Amino acid sequence: MNIPITLLIMMSMFLLPFITHGQEHTLNIIYTGAIKGELEPCGCSPKTDYGGMARLSGFLSAHEEGLSPYILVDAGNFLPKDSPQGRLKVDAFLKSFAVMKYDTVAFMSSEQAYPDDFLSPLIKQYGIPALSYSSTGAVSLSRGTVNVIIAVDPSDCLEGTLDILLTDHPAAQTENMSGCDVIITSSGETLEEPFNREKSIIVAGAERGKKVGILTLQVDDAGRVKGYQNSFRDLGNDIEGDGKVRAVLDDYDAKVARLISESVRPPASDTYLGAAKCAECHQPFEESWKKTRHARAFESLEHVGKENDPECIVCHVVGYGEEGGFYSMSTTPALANVQCEECHGLDRGHMEDFSKPMRPVTKKVCLKCHTKENSPDFDYTIHLKKIMH
Numbered sequence: 531m532n533i534p535i536t537l538l539i540m541m542s543m544f545l546l547p548f549i550t551h552g553q554e555h556t557l558n559i560i561y562t563g564a565i566k567g568e569l570e571p572c573g574c575s576p577k578t579d580y581g582g583m584a585r586l587s588g589f590l591s592a593h594e595e596g597l598s599p600y601i602l603v604d605a606g607n608f609l610p611k612d613s614p615q616g617r618l619k620v621d622a623f624l625k626s627f628a629v630m631k632y633d634t635v636a637f638m639s640s641e642q643a644y645p646d647d648f649l650s651p652l653i654k655q656y657g658i659p660a661l662s663y664s665s666t667g668a669v670s671l672s673r674g675t676v677n678v679i680i681a682v683d684p685s686d687c688l689e690g691t692l693d694i695l696l697t698d699h700p701a702a703q704t705e706n707m708s709g710c711d712v713i714i715t716s717s718g719e720t721l722e723e724p725f726n727r728e729k730s731i732i733v734a735g736a737e738r739g740k741k742v743g744i745l746t747l748q749v750d751d752a753g754r755v756k757g758y759q760n761s762f763r764d765l766g767n768d769i770e771g772d773g774k775v776r777a778v779l780d781d782y783d784a785k786v787a788r789l790i791s792e793s794v795r796p797p798a799s800d801t802y803l804g805a806a807k808c809a810e811c812h813q814p815f816e817e818s819w820k821k822t823r824h825a826r827a828f829e830s831l832e833h834v835g836k837e838n839d840p841e842c843i844v845c846h847v848v849g850y851g852e853e854g855g856f857y858s859m860s861t862t863p864a865l866a867n868v869q870c871e872e873c874h875g876l877d878r879g880h881m882e883d884f885s886k887p888m889r890p891v892t893k894k895v896c897l898k899c900h901t902k903e904n905s906p907d908f909d910y911t912i913h914l915k916k917i918m919h
């Protein structure tokens with residue numbers, strides 16, 4: 531259930547004076563986990579256009595007063611696989627966390643897949659309060675009279691403090707952590723309502739950071755939890771992105787573009803002929819194709835400033851990353867957009883003998899790009915009708 535955040539904030543503002551009177555305090559734990567490399571959503575479909583660091587930061591600054599006092603934590607698994615582009619993301623994530631002043635960021639398996647001599651200097655440079663299994667220790671802080679410990683090791687959970695444990699174990703496998711008041715997992719599972727075991731309240735970060743979790747606690751001076759309510763706020767395009775984090779993401783985009791221009795271009799060849807060549811004999815087909823959105827797919831990337839991002843280009847052009855395929859707009863403009871050969875294949879036999887059929891175009895061809903994440907409404911029969919030529 532999604533409780534509107536404004537309602538929650540109003541509720542907590544009205545309740546606050548009464549609650550503190552009885553030695554109880556309201557404290558929000560704002561949490562993310564399992565962001566999985568999603569610095570920002572691709573925007574391929576309005577249905578999946580949620581999440582991103584700029585919106586998260588925009589949301590936090592717009593509601594700072596109503597949410598305070600709060601603790602901001604990430605339970606880990608925010609990084610993608612190690613790669614040159616992945617490393618640029620590490621930098622952008624850590625900078626964004628620093629802008630938002632995360633109180634603790636856990637480094638779980640995705641993070642630990644990066645070498646320490648790469649991660650450690652960045653963690654230091656941006657002053658990230660990092661926690662991981664490999665480095666012992668916990669973060670202690672206080673909010674008013676409530677003392678809080680944030681840990682990754684259950685043995686750090688103490689009496690007399692509010693203990694928050696960050697983990698990537700699934701909620702069902704947290705038996706050995708029941709000494710902790712709050713358990714936040716980056717397992718990637720969906721927990722609309724918190725899961726309880728003994729005294730622990732267990733919540734899970736929304737996968738890919740599409741929503742931010744807000745666990746509102748009533749806590750007494752000894753850190754005992756007297757009551758709680760959990761909600762998620764969708765990070766949709768109704769939230770204005772924060773300018774400082776936007777600048778971090780723009781800087782990331784510029785570095786990604788440089789990464790491409792410095793990368794080794796696959797050998798140029800005539801593997802891909804491009805639509806213009808097919809049109810020499812199939813002009814009516816080219817004309818009807820030009821009316822489809824496939825013929826403007828690259829423009830869509832230019833509109834959002836992502837025309838130099840390999841993670842986007844791959845589905846918006848022909849043959850990206852392959853010999854003779856699209857490389858960049860300045861070198862291979864004729865291969866921008868989703869062209870004939872993405873669907874019909876590369877059968878050179880056809881050029882020598884037109885009676886030879888090209889490979890049949892099947893649903894599987896479409897699903898390479900029309901994935902659940904990028905095209906959640908894809909329906910083969912309906913979509914096929916729209917591109918028939």
Ligand code: HEC
Pocket residue numbers: 803804807808809810811812870871874880881884885886887888889
């Ligand atoms: C030099 C002319 C020529 C070029 C260039 C050419 N074709 Fe064809 N193509 C033909 C002819 C002729 C036929 C067979 C007659 C027909 O069905 O129109 C054909 C048939 C086809 C068919 C339907 C037959 C089948 O069973 O698959 C497809 C699909 C096709 N071509 C795709 C392409 C694509 C894609 C390109 C560009 C990579 C291309 N053609 C380039 C001449 C050409």
Ligand code: HEC
Pocket residue numbers: 823824826827828830831844845846847868872873891892893895896897898899900910912913914915916917
């Ligand atoms: C190489 C990747 C790729 C393949 C393969 C592909 N598409 Fe697409 N498709 C796209 C992209 C990218 C867009 C969005 C273009 C834009 O607007 O920027 C799109 C848009 C569309 C749209 C317009 C969306 C709408 O709701 O009107 C339809 C319809 C469509 N594709 C149908 C198909 C069908 C059917 C197939 C298989 C026969 C297919 N596509 C194969 C990448 C692909």
Ligand code: HEC
Pocket residue numbers: 571572573574575576830831834836839841842843844845846898899900901904905906907908
């Ligand atoms: C796995 C393939 C794939 C990848 C990767 C991909 N796209 Fe798309 N994109 C699509 C498809 C398919 C559509 C059409 C979706 C539909 O209408 O169903 C699309 C549509 C779009 C649109 C048009 C939205 C609209 O309604 O006008 C934009 C903008 C876009 N993508 C941007 C991006 C960006 C930015 C990235 C990289 C962060 C990206 N895409 C990565 C497949 C992809």
Ligand code: HEC
Pocket residue numbers: 805808809812815816817819824868869870871872873874889890891892914917919
């Ligand atoms: C999004 C995928 C897609 C793209 C892009 C695409 N086609 Fe097709 N094309 C199809 C489908 C689907 C069919 C009909 C079913 C089949 O051929 O298997 C078809 C059919 C054809 C046919 C054969 C029609 C017949 O008589 O059997 C030709 C020729 C053809 N396309 C040429 C082209 C050319 C030329 C382009 C580029 C300008 C192009 N197509 C782009 C999917 C695509």
